[in-house]
Amino acid sequence: MTSKDVVFRVKDLTKVYEMGEVKVHALRGVDLYLYEGELVVMLGPSGSGKSTLLNILGGLDTASSGTVKYRGRALSKATEQELTEYRRFHVGFVFQFYNLIPSLTARENVAVVTEISKRPMKPEDALALVGLGERLDHFPAQLSGGEQQRVAIARAVSKNPEVLLCDEPTGALDFSTGIVVLEVLERINRELGTTTAVITHNADIAGMADRVVHLSNGLISGININTVKKPPSELRW
Amino acid sequence: MKALDRKLLRDLWKMKGQAAAIALVIVSGVSAFIMLISTMTSLNLTRDKFYREYGFADVFASLKRAPDGLKHRIREIPGVRDVETRVVAGVKLDISGFEEPVTARLVSVPDKGSAHINRLYIRRGRTVDAFRDDEAVLSEAFAEAHGFVPGDRLGAVINGRWKTLTIVGIALSPEFVMQARPGAISPDYKRYAILWMGRDALGTAYGMKGAFNDAVVSLEDGADSGRVTAELDRLLDRYGGLQAYTRKDQISNRFLSEEFRQLQRSAEIFPTIFIAVAAFLLNVVINRTVSTQREQIAALKAFGYSNAAVGIHYIKLVFLIVLIGSAGGIAAGVYLGRGLGRIYMEFYRFPYLLYELKPSVAALAVFVTFAAALAGTLRSVQKAAGLPPAEAMRPEPPALYRKTLIDRLGLGRFLSQPGLMIIRNIERRPVNSLLSITGIALSYAIMLGGTFFTDAFDFMIDTEFKRSRKEDMTVVFTDPTSGRAVYELMGLNGIEYAEPFRSVPVRLKSGHKSYRTTIQGIAPGNRLYLPLDTDFKPIKLPPDGIVLTDYLGEILGVKAGDTLTVEALEGTRPVREVAVARLASQYIGVTGYMDLTALNRMMREGGAISGAYLTVDELHQKEIYRSLVEMSRVSGTVVRKDEIKNFYATQAEVLLFFTFIASLLAGTIAFGVVYNSARIALSERSRELASLRVLGYTRLEISYILLGELAVFTLAAIPLGFVIGRALCAYIARSLSSDLFRVPVVVAPATYSLAAAVVVVSAWFRA
Structure with missing residues (x-):
């Protein structure tokens, strides 16, 4: 792979939270490259710093030190407004607890994003992509957990983002529903070529990734490259 | 419609109870403002038009007797536009079938042409025939009170001589918009009348042929009324002139001006209280909404909504509530304003009432309300806008509790655990608790401020007509x-x-x-x-x-x-x-x-x-x-x-109206504050209370925790409300004081109790 294909360049990244009088070192100097079109699984136990890393990559949080470059642009030096623009036009998020707006239907939850994007899909198409073309007008409370997460994925991909960041997307789901969600993510990565990062503490999910980044205690403890990717349907946990 | 706006409408629908309670407080404030201001401007407009079209005099003078020739000297005073000399006298009337003494003021109208100054508005019939000495025009209020119509007759003792007069017309005059006997504090339409008769007839009757005992003067624009009255006084001095005076001291006009002052003052006090309470309630509700929507806010930001967009989203919510409240307030204000206008028309006799609500007044009401609401919610909106998205993703940290003053004093052991929860919760947020208490206290104060007139008037009548006078x-x-x-x-x-x-x-x-x-x-x-x-x-x-x-x-x-x-x-x-x-x-x-x-x-x-x-x-x-x-x-x-x-007959309707409005307004505040406090407490603590249910607490015991807090607020509010209410009464009384009358600050125990009852009932009814 050439350097042209690098989407994220992370160098010596640290993040320190101050919780009252205690300092928590969430990241202690992380170096990482993410490449165009790959599906990366970041694996680690709770407190390993993976969510913090994802939030910084997504422009939701800022680093204490070090640099993060997205396609050559330094996110670590971006202003609030630049970060908002970055999130608006480049990144799609999927959260563990879906974060849907309960007062909006599936279609409207997607529209919240497409309305502010440059080249969005139609909300109906995005929902069809995740297999929810028939449940457009249901409110979150009328959908199952897996369906809600698929709405969240539709919402994240509807803007045609260049990167899709998923924070424990199956964390709140049972096994079979989780597999359905992972299949959707895999298909989007494959069909749309969206660079995708999935963080999880579930090691079994790692099988579907191009690369697996292991995090522990705020540091990268290793990176594996899967020569053979498993389809999600073959994953077991 | 944008998806985010759809969310707004659905959020609003979901919190409809709370939004309605706040909107109701805004309705109260805006309607009180619109009612008072529109009544004032309408009366003002009506008065100005009536004064202008019927030539209300600028300067008034009465005297013993002066020859008519003096009229020309008066006209020569610099600044005088026109002068009319009259014969004015007090007479006794004899109304068949009405056995009580009736007095009247008899005023001459010119025989030639119509008057230039203080012209009559003839409602029915015609003016008097110059050559008849048995015709009179009667004031409308008196005619209505006795059912007189043109053609009826009444007896009058004119300068000691009995005379039967035929009523040829019913009229109104800018000079007697308020028809009260000199020295009286309220009009008495049954026992005091104004009668107009021909100048020649009156002159003959009172030995004033070619003479006059009263003059009314109109001034040039920009004339110095002080110099004119001084000059007039000098001129009339040797003719037994009483001091000349201007409109400012003319009794009917005085009463009107005092009334306007009172309306203006009320329009400043009452709506301000409501708008402040509404702003506080909005603050509480929006703050809570932002807290419960943390994760949604985080998601919106993660998808690239800017801080401003999120802030505006919540401002729109505030604006919508204000808009609903203001629209209702304007509609209710116009309705009440017309009602109040009609009541005033009983006192102030104008030929018509020009009701007017200036768009600028309505706009001002909306603007002020919105500005206050914005000021009240700014902190919460900023909190929403400034919420770092990564942080918002995590649930809100548990609320910080500390040992309270009661614990530190060692009194905690006398309280049950639920009792402790109530006290700690109140102490945890002293500002909000204090504001809630103040809100309820204000409703009590408004109730007092709106109803103490009854007691004050009772005391005033008792002192003036019973203790001081025995005849x-x-x-x-x-x-x-x-x-x-x-x-x-x-x-x-x-x-x-x-x-x-x-x-x-x-x-x-x-x-x-x-x-x-x-x-x-x-x-x-x-x-x-x-x-x-x-x-x-x-x-x-x-x-x-x-x-x-x-x-x-x-x-x-x-x-x-x-x-x-x-x-x-x-x-x-x-x-x-x-x-x-x-x-x-x-x-x-x-x-x-x-x-x-x-x-x-x-x-x-x-x-x-x-x-x-x-x-x-x-x-x-x-x-x-x-x-x-x-x-x-x-x-x-x-x-x-x-x-x-x-006095009671004429005041009763007004007092009843104000007591009714005050109770309604006080009720909305108490309702709004208590309802919102209860809803917020329930939403903040639903998990905690559910856990207690799991631990075996009964529904009743849970209610005790929730309602106990409100009961503490309501009870604490009453003494505070007493103090604020008393101060409000004193302020109102002070601002209404004039040489016409002073309102004593007297609040009967029954009124305090009534006010407290209204507040407590509204509070508990809601809870």
Whole structure:
């Protein structure tokens, strides 16, 4: 792979939270490259710093030190407004607890994003992509957990983002529903070529990734490259 | 519609109860404002139009008698545009079927052409025929009260001669918009009338052919009214001129101006309280909404919504509630304004009411409400806008509790665990708790401020008409008369006691301050008329010196022991330095009191009297009325009981209206504050309370925790409300004080209880 294909360049990244009088070192100097079109699984136990890393990559949080470059642009030096623009036009998020707006239907939850994007899909198409073309007008409370997460994925991909960041997307789901969600993510990565990062503490999910980044205690403890990717349907946990 | 706006509408629908409670408070504030201001501007507009179109005079002067030729001299005074000379007199009327004494003011209208000044608005019939001396035009309020129509007749004693007059027209005049007998504090349409007759007829009757005893003047634009009145006074001095005065002191106009002042003041006080409460409630609700929507806010930001977009989203929510409240408030305000206008039209006799709500007033109400709401919610909106998305993703940290003052004092062990929860929760957020208490207290204060008039008026009437005065009726003579006239009265069948009095129009001066009033000469050993001291004990009048109404003392800047100059405006018009003996407490009007003998001495007259106070045998009352009507030197009779009865009759509707509005308004505040507190407490603590249910607490015990907090708020609010309410009453009373009347700050225990009951009931009804 050439350097042209690098989407994220992370160098010596640290993040320190101050919780009252205690300092928590969430990241202690992380170096990482993410490449165009790959599906990366970041694996680690709770407190390993993976969510913090994802939030910084997504422009939701800022680093204490070090640099993060997205396609050559330094996110670590971006202003609030630049970060908002970055999130608006480049990144799609999927959260563990879906974060849907309960007062909006599936279609409207997607529209919240497409309305502010440059080249969005139609909300109906995005929902069809995740297999929810028939449940457009249901409110979150009328959908199952897996369906809600698929709405969240539709919402994240509807803007045609260049990167899709998923924070424990199956964390709140049972096994079979989780597999359905992972299949959707895999298909989007494959069909749309969206660079995708999935963080999880579930090691079994790692099988579907191009690369697996292991995090522990705020540091990268290793990176594996899967020569053979498993389809999600073959994953077991 | 944008998806985010759809969210807004659905969020609003979900919180409809709370939003409605807040909107209701806004409706109250805006409607009170619109009602008061629109009534004021409408009356103002109506008054100005009526004054302009019917040539309301700028300067007024009455005198003893002057030749008509003087009219030209008056017209030559620089600044005078026009002048009209008139004959004005007080008369007794005899209304068949109405056995109580009725007096009237008789005013001449010019024989040639129509009047230029104080023109009549003829509602029915026509004006008088110049060559008839038995025709009269009657004031509308009086005609309505007795059901008179053109063609009816009534008896009048004109300068001692009995006369039957035919009513040819019913009219209104800019001069008598408020038709109250001089000295009265409310109009009495049944017992006081205005009659207009031809100049020639009246001149003949009163020996004023080619002469006049009253002048009304209109001024050029920009004329100096002070110089005109001074010049007029100088001109009329040798003709027995009483001090000329301008519109500002014209009684009907005075009452109107006072009313406007009162409306303006109320429009400033009451709506401000509501808007402040609404802003506070919005703050609480929006703050809570932002807290519960943390994760949604985080998601929106993660997808690239800017801080501003999120902030605007919540501002829109505030705006929507304000909009709903303001729209309702404007509609209700217009409705109530028209109602209040109609009530005022009973008091103030205009030919029509031009109701007007200026768009700028409505816009101002909306703008102020929105600005206040924005100020109130700014912090919460900023919190939403500034929420770092990564942080918002995590649930809100648990609320920080500490040991409270009660714990530290070691009193905690006397409380049950739920009791502790209540106390700690209140102490945890002292500002919000205090604001909730203040909100409920304000509703109590509004209730007091709106209803204390009833008590104040009761006290005022009790003091003025019961403690200070004991007579059954007052008889006034046409001119100062010999003291022997009392014996004539005493000779009438059924009169038990007669106490003479002398009433002298004067100008009181102290330094550069001066005030025109009357000095009341009280007979030694007075039993029926008792000026009261500041402890409401009868004052024994000193043999020398003058006793002044306390408010008059304030106006003139004098106190007991000071000296002031008295210029009598009657008889030989002596000017004397008189010592102020003491101050008297009085709520209605302002007067000076002197011992009758001392006053006669000052006037260099023998034992002259102006009238007498009488006590009568009730059995002979009607007979006495008749005799008094027939006595030529008696110009009028006033019955004390009728005065009281009339006061309540005329005030009742207004008081009822204000009590009703105040209860409604106070109710909405109490409701709004308590309802919102309850909803917020429930939403904040639903998990905690659910956990307690799991632990085996009953529904009742859970309610105790939730409602206990509200009960503490409501109970704490009452003493605070008492203090604020009392201050509000004092402020209102103070701002309404004028030389016409002063409102005492008296709140009866029953009113306090009623107000508390309204608040507690609204609170608990809601909870």
